[in-house]
Amino acid sequence: MKAVWYDRTGPAREVLVVGERPKPEPGRGEVLIRVRASGVNPSDVGMRGGVSGAPMAYPKITPNSDGAGVVEAVGPGVAQAWVGRRVWFYNGQRNGRAFGSAAEYIELDVDLIRELPDGVSFAQGATLGIPCMTAHVALFLAGPVQGRTVLVTGGAGAVGHYAVQLAKWAGANVIATVSGEAKAERARAGGADHVINYRTEDVAARVRELTGGQGVDHVVEVDFGGNVATSLACVRPNGSLAYYATKGDREPRIPAGALMGLNLRIQGVYLPVSPHEARRRAQDDITRWIGTGDRLLSVSATFPLEACAAAHEAVEAGDKAGTVVVEP
Secondary structure (H helix, E strand, O other): OEEEEEEEOOOOOHHHHEEEOOOOOOOOEEEEEEEEEEEOOEEEEEEEHHHHHHHHHOOOEEOOEEEEEEEEEEEEEEEHOOOOOOEEEEOOOOOOOOOOOOOEEEEEHHHHHOOOOOOOOOHHHHHHHHHHHHHHHOOOOOOOOOOOOOEOOOOOOOHHHHHHHHHOOOOOOOEEEOOOHHHHHHHHOOOOEEEEEEOOOOHHHHHHHOOOOOOOOEEEOHHHHHHHHHHOOEEEEEEEEEEOOOOOOOOOOOOHHHHHHHEEEEEEHHHHHHHHHHHHHHHHHHHHHHHOOOOOEEEEEEEHHHHHHHHHHHHOOOOOOOOEEOOO
């Protein structure tokens, strides 16, 4: 099969190789998927670029974790009914796996796939996985949000835009922060009830105004370290905050007394090690949600497999709206 791989980290055009690799076979509990679309996430790009400084976990890695395609074969212990089904999947290249979705075929544990509704394209299915599942886990970490007020920072981003949509689907009142008018329109299109431009408005003051001085019940936070003071000023007593990134400050100073006084729950979210039950619930909820037709699954750009390096560069540019997709 045709596939992409790298055996050292570095710039995409210097380390990514396109060539032939053995077609995998499904083992016990696994399915073989003909990949039709491979989603490129910032984490995939970071791993290929070696941003963590850690050595490669495997001698050779096929990048990209998410994707969508058609099940062509099943291994022992998997129902034959899966054969021929359209599916979306996550965790293709992650902890414990060297070979991701930037290839014509991938074999995966059946637990990592869910059926893709006919009304959703393969490219759209490849935008789910890590971004949408991270949004789901972060959103429901402290319980149901129906009738509650949720603040989503970065409400136009890949994770944030899904958090906005899922929160509205679940019956929440949603406030989103953005950095400009184009992103404000994107957040509103996703269902945000109120949008705050953090570059021109006092976020905490505006949130207090919108909530009658009470604050929000829950925060889905895109940059805990960079936003800690503002976000904590937005949460009501007995509220909660879930963060999935902290680029603004990797080691922020935390006002422990203020947190205690609010009886506030704060938790980081890293999808690969999130509780199995939370991930399975995310898969099931997302599959139900995308089947409703009332959703925006944003494909920023598509590239052929041979141009995987260009796809990685498009993610690194940092100005995309949605997910960059590679199509084998």
